[in-house]
Amino acid sequence: MTRFFSYLLLFTSFAITATPSRLALSDYFTETWSTRSGLPHNSINSVAQTADGYLWVATWEGLARFNGREFKLFTRTEIVGLPDSGLRSLISQPNGELYIAGARGGISLRKAGRWQTLSSAKAMVNHLLKTRSGQLWLALEGQGVVYRQHDSAVEHQVLTDVSAYRLVEDQTGTIWAATSDGLYKIRAGKAVKVPSSSGLPNTSVYTLLLTKSGTLLVGTEQGAWQFNGKRFESINPVLSNQSISSLLEDSQGDLWFGTINNGVFRLSELGLEQLDADAGLPANRILSLLQDREQSIWVGTNAGLFRLREAPFTNWTKKRGLAGDYIRSILAHSDSSIWVGSSSGLNRINDNQSVAVQQADNTEPLSVLSLAEAENGQVWVGTYTSGLMKVVNNQIFPVKDRTNGLLSNEVRALLFDSKNRLWIGSANGLSTLNEDGQLSVYSKSDGLVGNFIMALSEDSYGNIWIGTGVGVTLYNATTHSFRTLTFPEQFSAEYAFGFYQDGNTMWMATDRGLIRYHLIREEMQLFGREQGLPVDKLFQIVEQDQSLWLTSNRGVIQVNKAQLNNLLDNPQTVSNASVSLQIYDEADGMLSAQANGGSNPAATIHQDERLWVATAKGAAVITPKRLKEASQLSLPTVIEGFFVDGKAIDLPVAGDVLELPAGISRVSFHYAGLSFIMPQRLNYQTQLSGFNNQWLDRSQLTITEYTNLPPGEYTFKVRAGYPNSEWQNNEQTLRFKINSFFWQKMSFKLMMFIGFILLGYLLYKYRLYHYKRIEIELTEKVAQQVKDLKKQADAFAYQANHDQLTQLPNRRSFDLWLSSHFAEFKRDNKILAIAIIDIDHFKSINDNWSHMIGDKVICEIAELLKSAMLHREHIARWGGEEFTLLFPNCSALQAQQFCENVRQTIAAHDFSAIAENLHVTVSFGVTDSRQVNDYDRLLAHADQALYQAKSNGRNRVEVLNASAL
Structure with missing residues (x-):
């Protein structure tokens, strides 16, 4: 930056007597993109912006389209007919068309979202010019200048045996050509070299620019020059030692000069300023310059894409x-x-x-x-x-x-x-x-x-x-x-x-x-x-x-x-x-x-x-007014992609209705607001007419998806807006129709409706015909059904209160008994003990053997518990691998002694009949009713005691607060 400020002081052409109307280069906010950011190559040969708002970047490894958030790559695979992915030049037209010219002479035209391949030139196309009359002029590497009539394949040679770099057309229809042999003036298809007596140095000319006022600017190997109508004059003596590779006039009339080895210069009311690699540029070799519609300056270098903009903040x-x-x-x-x-x-x-x-x-x-x-x-x-x-x-x-x-x-x-x-x-x-x-x-x-x-x-x-x-x-x-x-x-x-x-x-x-x-x-x-x-x-x-x-x-x-x-x-x-x-x-x-x-x-x-x-x-x-100015800029919105069941579908031409097959389950839309100043802060709203006619806020989300849409016609709309500003009239639409299966069509539904009516009528007649016989049969069956229902009710009652696997009472039965008898025990000052049993490491049994073996283990444990509880009441399967035991008129310590005997019996039991090397143990949590006032707390204490048994190593009986009991 020290070098930058020395240039700023040295080259200032006049003093600043008032607050400047434009920023010094040091006050611009800068950003850099490279292959790490998604570019296919770091040499930015050309940058263009199309009428829809997209920024396009030509590199040696393909074309990249930038929407402010990400780059989308186009190579020979996407651009059919392009002989090479190396691109040299991009030319955008006011009507939205984009010409791209390649390293092997390939030329493609993007029009209405579709690629059209034109006839290739015989050498690399350094630049392309479409004149007001519709002619296509090509500046070729080593092959001079040719032109075609209205995109035809027939070429007319104008210059030969030179490398042509740039072409411009002035208001008179004259074509100016920048070549390795100097500047040429072409009228009526005839080229005449501009002599050195005109003021230009006898050297290569790399670039040309027609300013808004019609002045011709020439960038040469030895400085930048302007034509005053009679002869060429040096724009600034400091630039005389610079090889000028690109030129730009911005919206304020300031001139920007890209050089081959010394970065960028700007000539404005602040004087001549320089920006080079020491001041933040990715590299000093400048290949292209562009000002976009948001007034940002884009600089293409051989080490990446660089942008300067008037950010809300300076420092x-x-x-x-x-x-x-x-x-x-x-x-x-x-x-x-x-x-x-x-x-x-x-x-x-x-x-x-x-x-x-x-x-x-x-x-x-x-x-x-x-x-x-x-x-x-x-x-x-x-x-x-x-x-x-x-x-x-x-x-x-x-x-x-x-x-x-x-x-x-x-x-x-x-x-x-x-x-x-x-x-x-x-x-x-x-x-x-x-x-x-x-x-x-x-x-x-x-x-x-x-x-x-x-x-x-x-x-x-x-x-x-x-x-x-x-x-x-x-x-x-x-x-x-x-x-x-x-x-x-x-x-x-x-x-x-x-x-x-x-x-x-x-x-x-x-x-x-x-x-x-x-x-x-x-x-x-x-x-x-x-x-x-x-x-x-x-x-x-x-x-x-x-x-x-x-x-x-x-x-x-x-x-x-x-x-x-x-x-x-x-x-x-x-x-x-x-x-x-x-x-x-x-x-x-x-x-x-x-x-x-x-x-x-x-x-x-x-x-x-x-x-x-x-x-x-x-x-x-x-500077808050810059935020206001940014939010007042026109904000294009684009629908970038349409996906049906995850598959990309070509976007239809504007106004067309896209037909989709029946049975699709998911459609998604990808969209973007084309602002390069605050792309991450743009807000979006979407609407799907035919489904929901309300605008829905999507915040910063750039994807919207709908699932299981019924057959019908829909219109998807999306619009983008700057933060803290009103919505602009910038919505984009996509119309599509989801076709129906034959059974979803109205005619089929009507036929089915009539068929159901006829079938109902026939059934009605059939029922009348057989009414008498049915009445007799029903009478006979009623008695049998009453009997069967009673038997079935008894079976249901048993099933409702017993576990199907072990035939033990289930949790429902256990809860009913406990909830209905607990109050009696408390009222009569009787003790009721409870134990909750859990089979240790039961998940390992399922995992190591199988769930079938696990079920057998549960049944075996149930049988052992039945044997142990012959003279006691209320054993139940609590759920999963857990069982419960109730001990009326027993304290927790008495229940503990009984449970310890059961635990030892199970631990010593031979389970080899179920599975070889299978050993099963259980853990008990025991408590009684003396310290609780409701059965829920009784269960909770038993469960807590069971947790202690597990925590203390399993295969044990734990009594909650055993010392107090």
Whole structure:
């Protein structure tokens, strides 16, 4: 970048006497794409934008189409008839057509979304020109210039034995050709070389440009030249030593020059500026230049695609003259200057120039934490280690530190109140400095909620708001006393980083979001993560253009203030989604999304309505009007793909209806809004007429899918919109029809309906005919059915209460008995014990042998339990591998002894008849009714005891709270 600024100063052709109407190259936001981003090759031979909004990139490995999010590759496979994937030139036409010219002479035309192959040329096509009369002119490598009449295959040779690089047609119909042999002028099919006496150097000409005013510009091996009607003049003497490879006139009339070895130059009212690899270009060899409809400049290099655009954010850093990049405080002065405090010093920015403000008696770097302007315009400075200072005659002088009364040398907040008294917030308390130099100090013992002061503000009633690391303290200007403003416990907020008063509302930036406090009603609401805020911690609040701008560690957040107030006023009825919120970060031009806080002011608004934000990589400057301008640009919407049951279908010509076969289950649409400024932030709405005629919000989703659509005709619509702006009339439509199976057609349904009526009539007649016989048969069967029903009812009753596998009572039977008898036991002061049994490692039995073996194990266990419970009641299969035992009139310890015997019996049982090497154990959980009042708790205690048995190694009996029992 040092080299860049030296060029900027050296080549400026006139002084800047007013605010420039265009950005310096250093203020552009830049991005680079390469093969890592999806490009097929890093040499960007040509860049073009078609009328539909797509950006097209020609490389040596194919054609790439860019929609702002991703590149789609087209090679010889997709472009039928192209002899080579290496592409040299792209020419877009106003009617939406796109010509592509290849390395082996191949020429293709994309028209209405379809590729058309034209006859190949005899050599590589460096450039292609379609004249106003419809002729197709070709600039060929080593084969001169030829033309064809109206895309015919017949070529007419105009120049031979030279390499032609560029062709343009002027208003008179004259063709100008840039060749390795110089510049040629072609009229009526005859070429005449422009002599050196015309002012051009006798050297190769690489590129040509006709400006909007009709002036011919010529890029040669020895500089750039313009034709004044009689002869050629050098555009700028500095360019005389440059080999100019490409030319561009932008929308402001500025000229851009791509060079072969030294990057890009721009000639504007700022003078001649250079951008090269040292200043961020991927490489110094420039192959192509383009300005798109959003005014971005695209630079094709041999190392990738590069873009410059006027981003909402620009940045001031050390490279632009600041003392340091880590900015802590920014002050908008009443004289329209901006004061920037960093960890390495203080700067004053005025008229786009930065001036360092030095210490009067110290050369060590000064770490600035806070800034304030006094009534007389004097700037006071709070520092990290040097206490309180002030600026006099552009020098910084010490005022107060710990040696003469200040509580701490770490001064994070400064405030001149309405009485011209200076409030000083430090890391160890609060101080005030009167005009007579008297210093007063305050700490927690005086009523402060905490001593670590980070923010100070005065409201319209003269009260001082003090933000600390543990809450907020208010200094009452009437009673001259401190009181703590307590945050509700559910807010969980502690740090107060900044304040902003709006009428009777005080907004507070905290570590849990944005808090609104009504000064009269003393009501407090929180706008945090639960309400849609994307971050917890906010540092500074600035209002501009009906929006609140909030700084955070993840960027700058813009919130619609009216919508936010409506949400906070009506939290029960207003949706969080109704608040327009946008977060800006590195993608919008910030060098770092980390905005700094804990010092004040960390953000401010300038008189020109630009916002300045302190960040970890310089002072970020946001120009809100650029956001408005971006959202007012025309936004093309395109349907990029249509998929039926996962298979891509060719898109129909506009207006046509695409017929789909019957029986499809899924259709999906891929679409995009063609904005290259904020593609990730575009919002989408879709509508499917014939299914749902309402526009549905899709947020940033670029795919919509429908499943199981019934047969019929549908029209899919999609539209794209910029964030925080009205929807444009840019919807794209796709009409399609899903055909029916024959049984889905109305005629078939009508025939089936009539058939059912006839069949019903015949059945009715049949029933009448056999009525008498049926009546007799029914009478005979009634008695038998009554008998059968009783028998079946008995069987159902048994099945309802018994497990089919083991024939034991099931859980339902067990629950009925327990629920109906538990109260009796409690009422009669009787004991009821219960045990829940679980087969150990039963899943391993299923996994290692089979589920059939598992079922046999369950049955075997059931039989063993039956044998053990011959003289006891209520054994049941609880479910799966679990059983339950009830022991009326038994304590848990008595039940434990019985269960231990059963456990040992099962553990010793031989299961080899079921499966070889099979060994089965069980675990028991035992409890009784003495410590519970309902049977649910009894079951829960038994289950808890079973869990203890499993946790303690299984194959054991555990009694819940055995010692107490």
